[in-house]
Amino acid sequence: MKAAAASPAPLGDVVLRCSGLHRYLGRDEGRVHVLKGVSFEARRGQVEAIVGPSGCGKSTLLYLLGLLDQPDAGEIAIDGQVMSNTDDAARTAARGRHIGFVFQFHFLMLEFSALENVMMPMRKLGRLPEPEMRERAHGLLASVGLGEKTHRLGTQLSGGEQQRVAVARALSNQPTIILADEPTGNLDARNSTMVFDLLPRLAKDNGQAVVLVTHNPEIASRCDATRPMRDGVFI
Amino acid sequence: MSPNFRIAFRFLTAKKRAMVMSLTCIVLGVGLFVVTQATTTGFQALFIETIIGADGAVLIQDKIQAGHTSFETEHGSGVNIDTTQDNVKLQAGIEEPAPLLRALARNSAVLGASPVLKGSVDIASAARSDTGRVYGINIEEHLKVSNLGSKIVEGSVDDFRTRPAGAMIGRELADRLLIGLNDFIQVSQSGGPPQRFKVMAIFITGISALDRERIYLSLSDAASVLHRPTGVSYLQLQLADASRAPVESDRIVDEVRYNAQPWQEREKSWLSAFGALQVSSAITVLVFTLIAGVAMFNTLAMIVIEKTKDIAILRSMGYERSDVTRIFLWQAVIVLSIGAAVGCLFGAAATYGISKMPLGNGGISGIFSAKYYVVAWSAWHYVEAVSTAVVMVMIASIIPARRAARLEPGDIVRGTAQ
Ligand SMILES: Nc1ncnc2c1ncn2[C@@H]1O[C@H](COP(=O)(O)OP(=O)(O)OP(=O)(O)O)[C@@H](O)[C@H]1O
Ligand SMILES: [Mg+2]
Numbered sequence: 001m002k003a004a005a006a007s008p009a010p011l012g013d014v015v016l017r018c019s020g021l022h023r024y025l026g027r028d029e030g031r032v033h034v035l036k037g038v039s040f041e042a043r044r045g046q047v048e049a050i051v052g053p054s055g056c057g058k059s060t061l062l063y064l065l066g067l068l069d070q071p072d073a074g075e076i077a078i079d080g081q082v083m084s085n086t087d088d089a090a091r092t093a094a095r096g097r098h099i100g101f102v103f104q105f106h107f108l109m110l111e112f113s114a115l116e117n118v119m120m121p122m123r124k125l126g127r128l129p130e131p132e133m134r135e136r137a138h139g140l141l142a143s144v145g146l147g148e149k150t151h152r153l154g155t156q157l158s159g160g161e162q163q164r165v166a167v168a169r170a171l172s173n174q175p176t177i178i179l180a181d182e183p184t185g186n187l188d189a190r191n192s193t194m195v196f197d198l199l200p201r202l203a204k205d206n207g208q209a210v211v212l213v214t215h216n217p218e219i220a221s222r223c224d225a226t227r228p229m230r231d232g233v234f235i
Numbered sequence: 236m237s238p239n240f241r242i243a244f245r246f247l248t249a250k251k252r253a254m255v256m257s258l259t260c261i262v263l264g265v266g267l268f269v270v271t272q273a274t275t276t277g278f279q280a281l282f283i284e285t286i287i288g289a290d291g292a293v294l295i296q297d298k299i300q301a302g303h304t305s306f307e308t309e310h311g312s313g314v315n316i317d318t319t320q321d322n323v324k325l326q327a328g329i330e331e332p333a334p335l336l337r338a339l340a341r342n343s344a345v346l347g348a349s350p351v352l353k354g355s356v357d358i359a360s361a362a363r364s365d366t367g368r369v370y371g372i373n374i375e376e377h378l379k380v381s382n383l384g385s386k387i388v389e390g391s392v393d394d395f396r397t398r399p400a401g402a403m404i405g406r407e408l409a410d411r412l413l414i415g416l417n418d419f420i421q422v423s424q425s426g427g428p429p430q431r432f433k434v435m436a437i438f439i440t441g442i443s444a445l446d447r448e449r450i451y452l453s454l455s456d457a458a459s460v461l462h463r464p465t466g467v468s469y470l471q472l473q474l475a476d477a478s479r480a481p482v483e484s485d486r487i488v489d490e491v492r493y494n495a496q497p498w499q500e501r502e503k504s505w506l507s508a509f510g511a512l513q514v515s516s517a518i519t520v521l522v523f524t525l526i527a528g529v530a531m532f533n534t535l536a537m538i539v540i541e542k543t544k545d546i547a548i549l550r551s552m553g554y555e556r557s558d559v560t561r562i563f564l565w566q567a568v569i570v571l572s573i574g575a576a577v578g579c580l581f582g583a584a585a586t587y588g589i590s591k592m593p594l595g596n597g598g599i600s601g602i603f604s605a606k607y608y609v610v611a612w613s614a615w616h617y618v619e620a621v622s623t624a625v626v627m628v629m630i631a632s633i634i635p636a637r638r639a640a641r642l643e644p645g646d647i648v649r650g651t652a653q
Binding site for chain 2: 025059063066068069070088089092093095096097099101103105108109111112120121123124125169173
């Protein structure tokens with residue numbers, strides 16, 4: 001493992017830890033015990049793959065880890081700070097600062113160009129001046145192979161292109177943790193390799209933790225660790 | 236440009252039809268508000284101007300019987316006389332106007348005071364006879380407290396001033412007597428000896444009650460006709476600020492112990508009719524602004540529903556609940572600003588157009604005269620219209636905006652947000 005110069009903390013540190021996560025979905029008769037005690041860690045510089053059959057609870061887990069949803073039981077800590085069941089403001093701030101999320105289905109704000117989509121999280125965080133935001137967004141789009149299409153609106157991009165923009169957007173604030181729900185699901189072999197090559201490189205270079213859900217066994221096999229999941233638990 | 240504003244703007248422009256809908260409603264609401272205000276207050280203002288112009292802002296008449304017990308209060312001199320009370324005795328007319336006029340001259344709120352001697356008379360021309368009312372005035376003083384000078388349609392004030400035994404007569408009265416300028420009339424009081432006057436001027440005030448019966452004579456001529464060698468009927472006052480007439484009247488009552496009547500009291504019934512008119516047009520306008528509010532509510536609620544996924548994306552990127560609220564409120568603000576600006580322009584254009592519209596049947600006369608629709612131009616109408624729209628639209632927007640902010644990103648992405 002090569003050391004990353006820019007890394008603020010040594011690689012291998014646990015940045016995301018969850019233990020005993022339970023999540024029920026639905027109401028009354030439709031109430032389903034989706035996650036049944038999931039414990040998990042993600043480390044800087046590591047790419048973790050979560051694999052498992054459809055409906056086993058992968059997305060549900062990822063929403064919890066991304067602080068988009070609250071567990072019914074269990075704890076989630078980011079950078080050592082317990083974030084589960086804290087107030088909305090704290091979780092929102094943590095999302096902006098620490099987490100880059102790639103959704104499984106809808107990816108982009110369609111009325112905005114690829115560039116604007118990538119700049120959206122940066123604008124909220126406000127860490128960079130406008131020209132640097134622009135430059136960084138261009139760079140990220142180029143790295144996912146969309147350097148030529150930065151000004152296309154979301155509606156004018158294919159599903160795979162949208163997905164790649166979403167990956168670039170998740171990376172824009174240099175989050176500590178990247179959570180991607182099947183980021184290569186809509187991509188052909190060449191593009192999925194391109195996106196997949198990008199994630200471990202970033203993980204190593206910037207000391208980021210990457211957690212991705214995938215159905216693609218080849219991609220899973222190239223990750224640092226694979227977590228098979230079934231019926232709401234890791235097996 | 237704030238990120239929230241940027242997002243709001245894009246959301247709006249993506250929903251052009253809905254935006255145009257709510258924009259139209261706001262434009263119509265604001266525009267209509269302005270137009271109804273301009274016309275109702277226009278007619279009312281003309282009416283007020285007419286009646287103050289003719290009869291002044293305050294009339295002082297009827298001496299209050301001094302020494303009456305009800306005037307003494309525990310607080311000493313600061314008496315406030317309620318002339319409606321039974322135990323206050325009034326004595327008609329002003330026997331000695333001179334000290335009163337001196338006192339009024341010291342009052343800076345009073346621009347002028349003209350003594351008037353009034354009485355009913357019989358009038359005869361060569362062809363007809365009729366009844367009327369003589370108003371004896373000191374023309375110089377009276378021109379300071381009325382706009383009579385500008386209401387002369389034939390002859391002139393100068394002719395009246397210079398010719399002894401001259402009269403100024405209302406158009407309707409002249410018509411009834413079948414006389415014109417320079418004709419002679421015989422004026423007498425209830426069987427007294429008639430005196431001859433020459434018509435030197437004919438006026439139209441626009442108030443038919445007035446144009447039908449008034450003859451202006453000099454004060455001394457009127458005294459002779461009415462057999463009242465001393466004293467006058469009332470003093471007609473003009474104030475620096477006519478709207479303060481009730482307050483000034485109360486002060487004058489306190490100071491001079493004469494009953495003073497402000498124009499607002501004198502024309503109470505007409506003013507309340509105008510008030511009712513304003514209320515009814517306000518209701519119309521309120522309905523319109525309500526519709527504008529509902530349209531805005533609909534548009535925003537629709538955009539919120541269509542944009543829930545975008546809300547989830549924004550929230551996943553660290554946008555706060557308050558950002559989401561602001562994004563939707565910005566949309567309301569954008570539509571509101573454009574709508575209010577265009578609405579004001581539309582209102583102003585419509586007001587101008589209406590002011591050029593002739594009134595049917597050659598115009599209105601009776602309580603005032605007007606040939607065209609009367610409008611009032613006041614910045615306040617625009618301020619009121621815009622404030623009403625702001626309140627309405629903001630109330631209508633806050634609900635969908637708050638609803639959008641309350642959505643949980645987890646619920647949205649699972650499709651279980653409601
Ligand atoms: N609102 C809901 N009410 C009840 N059950 C739900 C609800 N939403 C999801 N589920 C159930 O929760 C389980 C986990 O769903 P989840 O989306 O996490 O699966 P997944 O592993 O991501 O599947 P896929 O690979 O198809 O994306 C599924 O069995 C699903 O039927
Ligand atoms: Mg899933």
